[in-house]
Amino acid sequence: MVSLVKSGGQPTITERREAAARERLGGLEADPVIASVLARFPGAQIVAVRGKDVEAAQSPPLADADIGYNDEPDPEDD
Secondary structure, eight states: OOOOOSSOOOOOHHHHHHHHHHHHHHHHHHSHHHHHHHHHSTTOOOOOOOOHHHHHHHSOOTTTSOOOOOOSOOGGGO
16 A cells, blocks of 8 residues: 655655665765875765675676786787
């Protein structure tokens, strides 16, 4: 059942997500390392926050990655 009221109630899902994101950013900006980086680069801002679990899910494992190393100079660079 849904009822309409003029005041009160719980925050919407979007409002809760935005509040959580603001809280997460506020915590990051209080970190001394991040605060020093933001101070060093005026106008810089945090635009995305990803956790290690998200990064791990988005990137392929190293064993499956196509990784190569060649320490020989490129002949075209001469």
